[in-house]
Amino acid sequence: MPELRKDPIIGRWIIISKERGKRPTDFIVEKNPSKGGFCPLCPGNEKTTPPEVLSYGRSAQKANQPGWSLRVVPNKYPALVIEGDLGKEGEGLYDKMNGIGAHEVIIETPNHDEAFTDLSHERMIEVFWAYRDRLRDLSNDPRFRYVMVFKNYGSAAGASLEHSHSQLVALPILPRMIVSELEGSLSYYKYKERCVFCDIIRQEIDQDVRVVIQNDHFITITPYAPRSPFEMWVLPTKHSSCYTAMDDDQFHSLTSIFAETMTRLDKCLPGVPYNFVLHTSPLRAQPLEHFHWHFEIMPKLTSIAGFEWGSGFYINPTPPEDAAKYLKEIKL
Amino acid sequence: MPELRKDPIIGRWIIISKERGKRPTDFIVEKNPSKGGFCPLCPGNEKTTPPEVLSYGRSAQKANQPGWSLRVVPNKYPALVIEGDLGKEGEGLYDKMNGIGAHEVIIETPNHDEAFTDLSHERMIEVFWAYRDRLRDLSNDPRFRYVMVFKNYGSAAGASLEHSHSQLVALPILPRMIVSELEGSLSYYKYKERCVFCDIIRQEIDQDVRVVIQNDHFITITPYAPRSPFEMWVLPTKHSSCYTAMDDDQFHSLTSIFAETMTRLDKCLPGVPYNFVLHTSPLRAQPLEHFHWHFEIMPKLTSIAGFEWGSGFYINPTPPEDAAKYLKEIKL
Numbered sequence: 279m280p281e282l283r284k285d286p287i288i289g290r291w292i293i294i295s296k297e298r299g300k301r302p303t304d305f306i307v308e309k310n311p312s313k314g315g316f317c318p319l320c321p322g323n324e325k326t327t328p329p330e331v332l333s334y335g336r337s338a339q340k341a342n343q344p345g346w347s348l349r350v351v352p353n354k355y356p357a358l359v360i361e362g363d364l365g366k367e368g369e370g371l372y373d374k375m376n377g378i379g380a381h382e383v384i385i386e387t388p389n390h391d392e393a394f395t396d397l398s399h400e401r402m403i404e405v406f407w408a409y410r411d412r413l414r415d416l417s418n419d420p421r422f423r424y425v426m427v428f429k430n431y432g433s434a435a436g437a438s439l440e441h442s443h444s445q446l447v448a449l450p451i452l453p454r455m456i457v458s459e460l461e462g463s464l465s466y467y468k469y470k471e472r473c474v475f476c477d478i479i480r481q482e483i484d485q486d487v488r489v490v491i492q493n494d495h496f497i498t499i500t501p502y503a504p505r506s507p508f509e510m511w512v513l514p515t516k517h518s519s520c521y522t523a524m525d526d527d528q529f530h531s532l533t534s535i536f537a538e539t540m541t542r543l544d545k546c547l548p549g550v551p552y553n554f555v556l557h558t559s560p561l562r563a564q565p566l567e568h569f570h571w572h573f574e575i576m577p578k579l580t581s582i583a584g585f586e587w588g589s590g591f592y593i594n595p596t597p598p599e600d601a602a603k604y605l606k607e608i609k610l
Numbered sequence: 611m612p613e614l615r616k617d618p619i620i621g622r623w624i625i626i627s628k629e630r631g632k633r634p635t636d637f638i639v640e641k642n643p644s645k646g647g648f649c650p651l652c653p654g655n656e657k658t659t660p661p662e663v664l665s666y667g668r669s670a671q672k673a674n675q676p677g678w679s680l681r682v683v684p685n686k687y688p689a690l691v692i693e694g695d696l697g698k699e700g701e702g703l704y705d706k707m708n709g710i711g712a713h714e715v716i717i718e719t720p721n722h723d724e725a726f727t728d729l730s731h732e733r734m735i736e737v738f739w740a741y742r743d744r745l746r747d748l749s750n751d752p753r754f755r756y757v758m759v760f761k762n763y764g765s766a767a768g769a770s771l772e773h774s775h776s777q778l779v780a781l782p783i784l785p786r787m788i789v790s791e792l793e794g795s796l797s798y799y800k801y802k803e804r805c806v807f808c809d810i811i812r813q814e815i816d817q818d819v820r821v822v823i824q825n826d827h828f829i830t831i832t833p834y835a836p837r838s839p840f841e842m843w844v845l846p847t848k849h850s851s852c853y854t855a856m857d858d859d860q861f862h863s864l865t866s867i868f869a870e871t872m873t874r875l876d877k878c879l880p881g882v883p884y885n886f887v888l889h890t891s892p893l894r895a896q897p898l899e900h901f902h903w904h905f906e907i908m909p910k911l912t913s914i915a916g917f918e919w920g921s922g923f924y925i926n927p928t929p930p931e932d933a934a935k936y937l938k939e940i941k942l
Contacts, residue, residue, distance in 0.1 A: 287794045294929050296929055302879050475619070477618075589785055
């Protein structure tokens with residue numbers, strides 16, 4: 279059973295994933311996701327993954343068979359396990375609980391060679407629907423407090439399979455970054471009676487130096503104080519704290535802006551590894567006046583991350599105004 | 611002039627280093643520090659670095675000439691600049707100030723091929739003295755609030771030069787990680803009237819499952835909730851909030867335990883890239899009952915850091931109890 283442990287000084291929770299237990303000799307040199315060979319995410323190989331929890335594009339009678347356009351399966355090597363109770367306990371001054379949670383893989387396309395930026399509008403919108411459907415389903419489990427949805431692209435960003443996919447992790451705790459955003463935005467709200475993200479959007483549209491693109495419901499900006507070069511945020515222009523509250527029209531709008539954002543990034547920095555992470559309100563939260571859901575996209579360009587990761591102190595060689603300009607100037 | 615900018619949501623400060631300004635085409639594939647060729651840190655090349663601010667081993671009359679055993683010079687490509695005033699100002703809802711600070715390189719040995727773990731006791735203690743002497747000197751500048759001392763080893767950890775060196779950055783703000791530790795340890799102190807680090811040390815000695823080594827004044831542990839496999843902390847066993855308060859005996863003791871700690875790490879995971887960072891009290895702070903200075907050593911073994919870096923949510927495949935056991939069992 280994996281274990282969730284809390285740092286007693288700063289309160290950060292981490293997962294000790296014993297099942298993935300690594301001895302010194304298990305740490306091998308970083309390599310690219312294997313090209314060619316057997317792919318467990320490809321159609322025809324459905325039996326090699328745990329049974330699917332969601333699929334689109336074919337009837338439910340034919341579960342775990344080809345014919346799907348998108349498929350969600352539990353991770354075969356999960357960081358957390360779904361069965362069991364939380365078992366919260368202390369160990370002297372330390373706090374821990376069982377590593378209960380869900381860890382799922384969203385297979386974004388049946389085509390092995392189709393990259394995220396190659397997906398058609400019809401295919402990419404299914405990815406965003408799948409995030410919503412899994413968030414809704416997992417919110418029914420009272421043990422879970424948060425679902426972290428993310429995508430790693432490229433081995434330098436942590437991807438171990440080539441076939442285009444994203445992941446989600448349902449957690450019995452709130453991750454530290456979300457706690458910081460909830461607390462920080464609440465303290466701004468108490469002072470100003472306004473959402474800090476809404477204020478940011480207003481100022482960004484007004485200044486127009488960090489806006490990459492905007493459409494009817496969304497805006498992509500390079501944030502004012504970015505941790506990494508070419509970091510981008512995609513936000514709904516109208517206030518909303520919860521991803522799953524989007525209507526049909528908004529899903530189409532999100533898909534369009536996301537596709538264009540990632541295409542611009544890829545044309546600007548061909549093949550760049552990246553992570554994107556969905557920041558939304560905790561499961562079962564009422565609509566929040568102070569918090570604003572969004573995606574954060576972080577290209578992995580600098581190798582200095584190790585130190586910055588340890589110190590919380592970031593040096594960024596590319597002003598976000600320059601990054602926005604390069605991204606806007608890309609010819610599509 | 612570089613710029614310090616604050617994230618308006620979570621309050622994190624970052625540096626925009628325009629002088630290092632990078633266009634998309636400047637981001638090249640990560641590579642190992644160049645082997646052979648010209649080294650600006652080698653004896654004989656003193657004129658190619660900015661004039662030294664500290665040296666050991668030869669008379670001051672011969673500054674910037676060979677004969678030194680350790681040398682500290684300003685970084686030729688600094689992330690922050692030393693001249694100017696802070697120029698704090700707002701930009702709508704955003705906050706910024708000039709990128710005032712010091713960025714220095716501690717050249718740990720005149721021998722190009724001597725790795726940190728090869729340093730003799732006499733040479734390594736000079737590194738720790740240099741940290742103290744620069745901390746003391748920089749604390750006289752009222753613009754600075756914190757000095758971050760760190761070492762990057764290996765290109766994956768951000769090192770761009772092969773010649774053994776560490777770095778320091780003097781800052782007009784407190785880095786986020788230090789703020790978190792100061793606040794977290796203060797809140798523990800208010801509740802318990804004890805230093806959380808002292809309590810950790812007591813429990814670690816008592817449980818004896820995460821202690822790597824201990825000597826007369828120091829202890830090396832693998833922390834209970836480590837972010838990365840084989841993360842280690844080196845702490846003084848007796849309470850002290852400030853690195854510069856160490857006496858002679860303690861410097862010798864620190865040097866011994868640090869040398870053995872890094873040798874054990876290197877024998878366990880040969881050539882592993884790592885970062886270490888000194889966590890000490892803010893400049894000019896009175897002795898603090900709640901904060902305890904220490905080093906954090908973070909090997910860079912997992913490539914998944916990108917996502918974790920963005921979410922504050924870490925998955926660690928190696929329990930610290932296992933890591934401590936492997937490190938202890940190494941034959942020296």
